[in-house]
Amino acid sequence: MTYPSWAAGVNLPDFLYSDMTRQVKDPEVLQARQIEALHPLGIRRVRLFTFHRDVDPAESVRRTALALDLLYEFGCDAILTLSDGRDEVFQPGATAASAVLDYFTARRYREHLLPAAEMIVSALREHPALLAWEMGNRLSLRPPITPDDSRAFMTFVSEIGGTILNIDPNALVGMGIASCAEVTPEEDRELFARRLYTLGCVTLISVAGGTALERAKAYLDYNLARELSLPFYAFDVAMEQAAGALKEEVEVWRESDAFGIFVAPDAAAVGEGITFPWTVEYDPSLTVQANALAAAFKPAQTRTFVIMNGPLGVRTNPRISARRLYTLQPGAYIEVDVQSRTEADKFVWWRHRDGWSAEKTLDERSIYMRDRATLIPPPPSGSNGSGEPVFTVTPIRIDQTDLPYDVNTLPLRDLMFQLLPVESSQIEWVQYYGNTHFAYRHGKAWNYDGYSQGLHGGFDFGVSPGTRVPVRAGVHGTVLRPGLKFSPRRVDIRVGDYLIIFGHLHAETPRVPPGMDVNPDTVIGTIASSVAFSPHVHIEIRYPYPSFHTIINPLLFMPDVLRSRLLAFPTDFYAHALNWTRWGTPFDQPVISLGGRVIGPRARF
Structure with a gap:
């Protein structure tokens, strides 16, 4: 399992089915407009709901594959939620409370969700735009939650999560719950939450952002994610706050080792800024505060560096002791925020889209990356005595397969x-x-x-x-x-x-x-x-x-x-x-x- 790199994301619940939920005539055209609008803001991650109860699973696979192709072309990735985003556990003719409980205790998810999950995971597990799977959207149990209710939910998690991992063993898999407070009994919450996150089929945790109440409920999820070294992201980060406050909240989550945040632009209030295509198509009175998004997610100015000496670590903070997310190899490009230069631990650090990397040591004895603008040198000079220029050649170890000689x-x-x-x-x-x-x-x-x-x-x-x-x-x-x-x-x-x-x-x-x-x-x-x-x-x-x-x-x-x-x-x-x-x-x-x-x-x- 690889810890994902940092990215800002959005929830787009109607992305695949806007023709059915919003009567959009050409949903694929709208999808392209949405991603084009997000791209300049530095948003590189989307959370999609893969199924619709009125659509055949094979058609859902087709739509999801096309959406992933589009995201990949724009350099984005996706968390695929095995849900239509509309409380799939509720069935016609049943009361809300009985439907929720019956869905888990009577294993009703085996009828539709389990075979549909097998189909879509098998079809799309190798897609390069796929980041993670989630078992549902805001799955919860109605209070009061009993231990038996929670155990039934754990069985659901074991079966759905286990099915995903059997097909895609290296996958990141989350539950898609609001918080463990929604599926565990209050009197033994920490005990049941720990059991839930150590089942072996949960490799990703979602942590609620948003209001103070939601954060209090999510505190246990956050602590367990850190304790168990499981990747986590923050969702429902408030969109309606001012640009400075949103930027500050983004930084808080980034410094906490979260691999990203998700906002919900379709729920934003009226504000100044650009009106994005998904709100224009649905309700002209709704706008998204694009100025706040831009200030939070995209630096005003950037410099492009080329990795010269690697592998070079990407860390969550400008410290040698910070978590290393992954490494950059020689020849890789990164765009850094020109205002992020930081001196710490005897290194010069720069922040880029995925984290922090060191440019050089303070004494400049070691150089790890250089500004691309400085990398076009003058023609070689000097002579070996015969009029030919003198060149230096750094040896490169060559990998080989199926050859009879070295x-x-x-x-x-x-x-x-x-x-x-x-x-x-x-x-x-x-x-x-x-x-x-x-x-x-x-x-x-x-x-x-x-x-x-x-x-x-x-x-x-x-x-x-x-x-x-x-x-x-x-x-x-x-x-x-x-x-x-x-x-x-x-x-x-x-x-x-x-x-x-x-x-x-x-x-x-x-x-x-x-x-x-x-x-x-x-x-x-x-x-x-x-x-x-x-x-x-x-x-x-x-x-x-x-x-x-x-x-x-x-x-x-x-x-x-x-x-x-x-x-x-x-x-x-x-x-x-x-x-x-x-x-x-x-x-x-x-x-x-x-x-x-x-x-x-x-x-x-």
């Missing part, structure tokens, strides 16, 4: 780029080699499974559409007869036992003939503007001559000065399957065997 013994310096194939000023974006976002999401459609073991087999330099950007060899080598892949045209250059492929070049550019010797400045073509997605040149390095059956990370053949330049460009490298911990940076990627078995996170699917 890749780490290869003569990497036999092939060393002295120039980037594309001028830095003309690069718009890059896609790294290996376990990339694109390979995970789209690789199957592009036959990465049959070609490069499900991973991206090269390094892409992206440029602006409509331009004719020249591509340089970047190395000393000899042109070979090109292969057929990577249309419209490609150029193959041999350097010792290595082959460099330059793919997706323009078909009408002057051809470099086989046998021609090239140097780093030789222009070998221009980038085609007709390439699918965006125009780019694909650089692929293969080994050994003459079979060239192994593909190797091009970053291994670049000196530090060129690697640093590439870190300054936008990329979506860090977006992979949940619970995947290998090959998480541009530098630690494996070698690829042409046509070998699929490896990486998608190999499990």
Whole structure:
């Protein structure tokens, strides 16, 4: 189980079923408008209700999957609540008190909720936008609560939670209760609450924010979450308070080790600010105080840092003793609040979306991350006596699978780029080699499974559409007869036992003939503007001559000065399957065997 990173979130009870609950004509259009409105405020988490009593479970799965796809595209995640948000325990024709008790004591949840939960968890357990499951929404027992009532509720938790964990063993699973005070007898509350949270099928706790009364009820939940080291979040954080008060409350929960808070924008009172789409569609008189949200969740100014020395910890507070949530690997980007700089424990700390990380030691003997704006250095200078520039190359340990030889013994310096194939000023974006976002999401459609073991087999330099950007060899080598892949045209250059492929070049550019010797400045073509997605040149390095059956990370053949330049460009490298911990940076990627078995996170699917 991984402790989630900090994020602010919203409850959107009608997100999946606004066509049924609010008579919205096109709910998917409304969903996109809602997430677009939330994104500028820094809100990256949504709590959704997955089922509706009048909708077939298979249709609920379809709607939920589409919503998760949308959230993933916007960099958000979701807590999926196995409820329609409307007291599903109440059945037509029954009194409220008897219905609640009968739902648990007579195991009526086995009729509909249990099979529906099995279906949706099985279908969506691997979705990258899924953060956690909850068994219901505000489940409770009517007072006076007896020990037998509470034991019946525990059986419900064991069966539903156990079912989820049997299908998704690494899942975060919460109960979806307001507080343990709602499901335990008053006279033995702490005893029953401790039993409830140690059943083994509750791995997430929700703690009530909101009013002082709700906080008092939730005090036991909060203490047990801390004592048992279970992740917890705060819900019902008051939206109607002023911006300063809301920001202060957000900080209180953040400092308490909560992994996030949830507000309920549909319940907000009239106030100044932007009217969000979910309120416009339902009632024009309701508005959300967007100014308060923005002040609480999003810093006014940010700086972008690149992790240079890792793994670097992300902590709940700017202290070495604070809880470490996870680690950042070299090459990762983070945006920090420019006003958050803090000196503590002999380090300089900055706060970012997920927590606090150290930039450097106060004496600057150790530097862990640098401002991205400073990472484009001047051209290398100096000479080795022959007129060639002097480069430093930091060794990188190479991971390998299914190879009969040790890749780490290869003569990497036999092939060393002295120039980037594309001028830095003309690069718009890059896609790294290996376990990339694109390979995970789209690789199957592009036959990465049959070609490069499900991973991206090269390094892409992206440029602006409509331009004719020249591509340089970047190395000393000899042109070979090109292969057929990577249309419209490609150029193959041999350097010792290595082959460099330059793919997706323009078909009408002057051809470099086989046998021609090239140097780093030789222009070998221009980038085609007709390439699918965006125009780019694909650089692929293969080994050994003459079979060239192994593909190797091009970053291994670049000196530090060129690697640093590439870190300054936008990329979506860090977006992979949940619970995947290998090959998480541009530098630690494996070698690829042409046509070998699929490896990486998608190999499990």
